[in-house]
Amino acid sequence: MxxxxxxxxxxxxxxxxxxxxxxxxxxxxxxxxxxxxxxxxLGERAYPLPQVDRLRLIKRLMDAGMRPSRLVNESDxxxxxxxxxxxxxxxxxxxxxxxxxxxxxxxxxxxxxxRQLLYRxxxxxxxxxxxxxxxxxxxxAIGEAWACxxxxxxxxxxxxxxxxxxxxxxxxxxxxxxxxPRVLMTTLPExxxxxxxxxxxxxxSLRGAYCISLGTQTPVQDIVEAAxxxxxxxVALSFSNAYPQRRILPALEELRxxxxxxxxxxxxxxxxxxxHTVPVNNIQLLADLEQTLTAMSxxxxxxxxxxxxx
Amino acid sequence: MxxxxxxxxxxxxxxxxxxxxxxxxxxxxxxxxxxxxxxxxLGERAYPLPQVDRLRLIKRLMDAGMRPSRLVNESDxxxxxxxxxxxxxxxxxxxxxxxxxxxxxxxxxxxxxxRQLLYRxxxxxxxxxxxxxxxxxxxxAIGEAWACxxxxxxxxxxxxxxxxxxxxxxxxxxxxxxxxPRVLMTTLPExxxxxxxxxxxxxxSLRGAYCISLGTQTPVQDIVEAAxxxxxxxVALSFSNAYPQRRILPALEELRxxxxxxxxxxxxxxxxxxxHTVPVNNIQLLADLEQTLTAMSxxxxxxxxxxxxx
DNA sequence: CATTTGTTCTGTCCTGGACAAATAGATTGA
DNA sequence: TCAATCTATTTGTCCAGGACAGAACAAATG
Numbered sequence: 001m002x003x004x005x006x007x008x009x010x011x012x013x014x015x016x017x018x019x020x021x022x023x024x025x026x027x028x029x030x031x032x033x034x035x036x037x038x039x040x041x042l043g044e045r046a047y048p049l050p051q052v053d054r055l056r057l058i059k060r061l062m063d064a065g066m067r068p069s070r071l072v073n074e075s076d077x078x079x080x081x082x083x084x085x086x087x088x089x090x091x092x093x094x095x096x097x098x099x100x101x102x103x104x105x106x107x108x109x110x111x112x113x114x115r116q117l118l119y120r121x122x123x124x125x126x127x128x129x130x131x132x133x134x135x136x137x138x139x140x141a142i143g144e145a146w147a148c149x150x151x152x153x154x155x156x157x158x159x160x161x162x163x164x165x166x167x168x169x170x171x172x173x174x175x176x177x178x179x180x181p182r183v184l185m186t187t188l189p190e191x192x193x194x195x196x197x198x199x200x201x202x203x204x205s206l207r208g209a210y211c212i213s214l215g216t217q218t219p220v221q222d223i224v225e226a227a228x229x230x231x232x233x234x235v236a237l238s239f240s241n242a243y244p245q246r247r248i249l250p251a252l253e254e255l256r257x258x259x260x261x262x263x264x265x266x267x268x269x270x271x272x273x274x275x276h277t278v279p280v281n282n283i284q285l286l287a288d289l290e291q292t293l294t295a296m297s298x299x300x301x302x303x304x305x306x307x308x309x310x
Numbered sequence: 311m312x313x314x315x316x317x318x319x320x321x322x323x324x325x326x327x328x329x330x331x332x333x334x335x336x337x338x339x340x341x342x343x344x345x346x347x348x349x350x351x352l353g354e355r356a357y358p359l360p361q362v363d364r365l366r367l368i369k370r371l372m373d374a375g376m377r378p379s380r381l382v383n384e385s386d387x388x389x390x391x392x393x394x395x396x397x398x399x400x401x402x403x404x405x406x407x408x409x410x411x412x413x414x415x416x417x418x419x420x421x422x423x424x425r426q427l428l429y430r431x432x433x434x435x436x437x438x439x440x441x442x443x444x445x446x447x448x449x450x451a452i453g454e455a456w457a458c459x460x461x462x463x464x465x466x467x468x469x470x471x472x473x474x475x476x477x478x479x480x481x482x483x484x485x486x487x488x489x490x491p492r493v494l495m496t497t498l499p500e501x502x503x504x505x506x507x508x509x510x511x512x513x514x515s516l517r518g519a520y521c522i523s524l525g526t527q528t529p530v531q532d533i534v535e536a537a538x539x540x541x542x543x544x545v546a547l548s549f550s551n552a553y554p555q556r557r558i559l560p561a562l563e564e565l566r567x568x569x570x571x572x573x574x575x576x577x578x579x580x581x582x583x584x585x586h587t588v589p590v591n592n593i594q595l596l597a598d599l600e601q602t603l604t605a606m607s608x609x610x611x612x613x614x615x616x617x618x619x620x
Numbered sequence: 621c622a623t624t625t626g627t628t629c630t631g632t633c634c635t636g637g638a639c640a641a642a643t644a645g646a647t648t649g650a
Numbered sequence: 651t652c653a654a655t656c657t658a659t660t661t662g663t664c665c666a667g668g669a670c671a672g673a674a675c676a677a678a679t680g
Binding site for chain 2: 009013016017052053056109110111112115152153154155157158160161164165168169172175177186188189190192212213214215216217218219220221222223225226229230231254
């Protein structure tokens with residue numbers, strides 16, 4: 001009904017596959033002349049696969065900060081060149097080895113080996129160092145390898161599954177329902193990346209917090225209810241680069257307003273790190289793990305007496 | 311910029327919070343007179359919170375199979391009555407106890423207790439019975455409790471997190487990278503419910519399959535690549551009730567066409583169970599766990615010689 | 621009672637236009 | 651030379667209102 005599944009996709013299929021909204025796809029078509037989909041018998045747009053691939057690549061580069069008008073009419077070679085160029089110089093941690101090994105396991109399609117590798121690292125370094133010195137740079141490296149086409153999404157998915165499994169297991173073992181602060185962790189409905197949240201939960205749990213994870217994509221309304229129900233001290237949200245930046249602050253403010261004033265709001269993730277504007281009071285933007293730990297320490301010292309009393 | 315965060319939401323916020331697309335929201339407004347958003351200073355729709363709540367409720371009932379025209383102009387009381395009425399009569403398994411206990415733990419906001427409860431059940435019954443006789447009815451019960459407002463989404467999230475954690479741990483322990491068939495498991499980009507997939511992975515792993523999970527929301531293109539890269543024998547997809555039904559078959563056919571003919575396509579989940587149409591050959595619709603196990607057995611016997619040879 | 625045939629319902633798509641926020645570029649002042 | 655302010659362009663999202671196919675339903679027929 002929708003698409004001639006042969007070699008062309010409907011506009012909604014392209015939206016799903018590329019993450020570019022229908023409105024944007026139509027606007028680009030009139031503004032830049034690309035994409036230039038065929039029309040099916042109903043007069044509806046039908047995007048040939050090569051155009052979809054190109055759109056995917058453009059989206060990649062835009063997530064890395066480039067603007068559409070520069071990209072849309074570039075030749076394919078130039079696009080690829082840009083993708084390569086957009087790689088930031090390696091911050092080559094001392095753990096470059098793990099990085100190489102991980103990429104290798106991914107390319108060899110060896111999920112079990114990957115898991116084992118990560119588990120060994122976790123045991124060697126302890127949670128905090130593992131998260132800080134291994135996972136964070138690793139996430140970066142994987143993201144970049146993907147952005148320039150060295151890794152396909154499914155390999156990233158495999159990586160993400162492995163890390164998730166490992167972290168969940170760890171958190172479950174550390175979880176102490178009497179810990180403070182009680183941190184409610186989740187993402188808003190448009191954000192599906194929950195890895196950062198898990199990393200955070202692992203570290204905070206280790207430091208004695210009690211983390212309640214709601215998974216990803218919780219509507220604001222439900223976050224508010226959950227915060228009350230769980231008597232949360234803190235609501236922690238994560239925003240990835242893929243989250244439309246302009247929506248971060250309004251969303252945070254909306255949440256802030258609907259939450260009890262006692263509850264703190266923490267926002268982290270790569271999407272936040274790029275924000276300059278300082279938001280209204282009572283919302284903390286946490287650009288990295290260090291800041292987050294500071295925030296938690298100061299919460300703990302501020303509430304020490306209560307905690308002892310309660 | 312978008313919303314007066316005070317008491318009214320922009321159309322895109324409502325789309326996120328309710329899952330109803332912008333087009334649908336606008337169409338309902340002109341067709342049925344509801345919702346009837348205010349307009350902000352820019353002339354853009356601003357939905358008051360009560361209307362958003364009502365939309366949420368209507369969406370619930372529609373996911374349960376009702377039609378919008380019947381719901382949209384009903385009084386609030388009638389809507390709630392409908393929600394209650396839509397509960398199916400309890401299939402009261404012999405495990406009604408676990409069900410009650412689970413709901414209790416959820417209402418008491420006790421994630422750790424919940425996890426413990428589930429773990430104990432898993433150990434008592436073994437994986438397959440646990441999934442079949444406990445988790446499946448439990449998912450049902452939770453879904454219904456949510457649909458009629460007895461449970462809020464965040465409680466459902468907590469449940470889902472607990473089950474996920476448990477299953478992932480189990481699967482990791484069972485995983486045997488030499489197992490056959492090699493089953494690639496994921497969902498399409500619009501589908502974020504991966505619980506059914508995990509349950510399946512647990513049972514299949516137990517029976518000797520090797521399950522490669524890509525998590526949720528993988529674009530078709532990447533599924534195809536992943537299937538090649540992992541030399542998958544089967545690609546298993548899951549569709550929940552929330553997935554727009556009309557899109558299931560086209561999507562499956564598209565995937566089928568782009569995949570190597572040797573690879574089987576299995577589709578399961580509540581969304582599939584409601585499909586009557588038999589799809590093209592080489593796509594298996596698996597309405598329940600039993601059918602899936604049958605499918606796997608027949609795969610295994612069909613490939614026995616190869617398996618021994620390879 | 622089962623099947624077929626018309627009707628209504630409903631989601632998605634279309635065009636083309638508007639506008640504010642974000643960004644880049646130019647101009648000015650220190 | 652650098653920083654800061656202002657202007658112009660870019661860009662995503664919104665709007666209205668119209669079209670249509672496929673699903674759901676109801677009615678009529680065997």
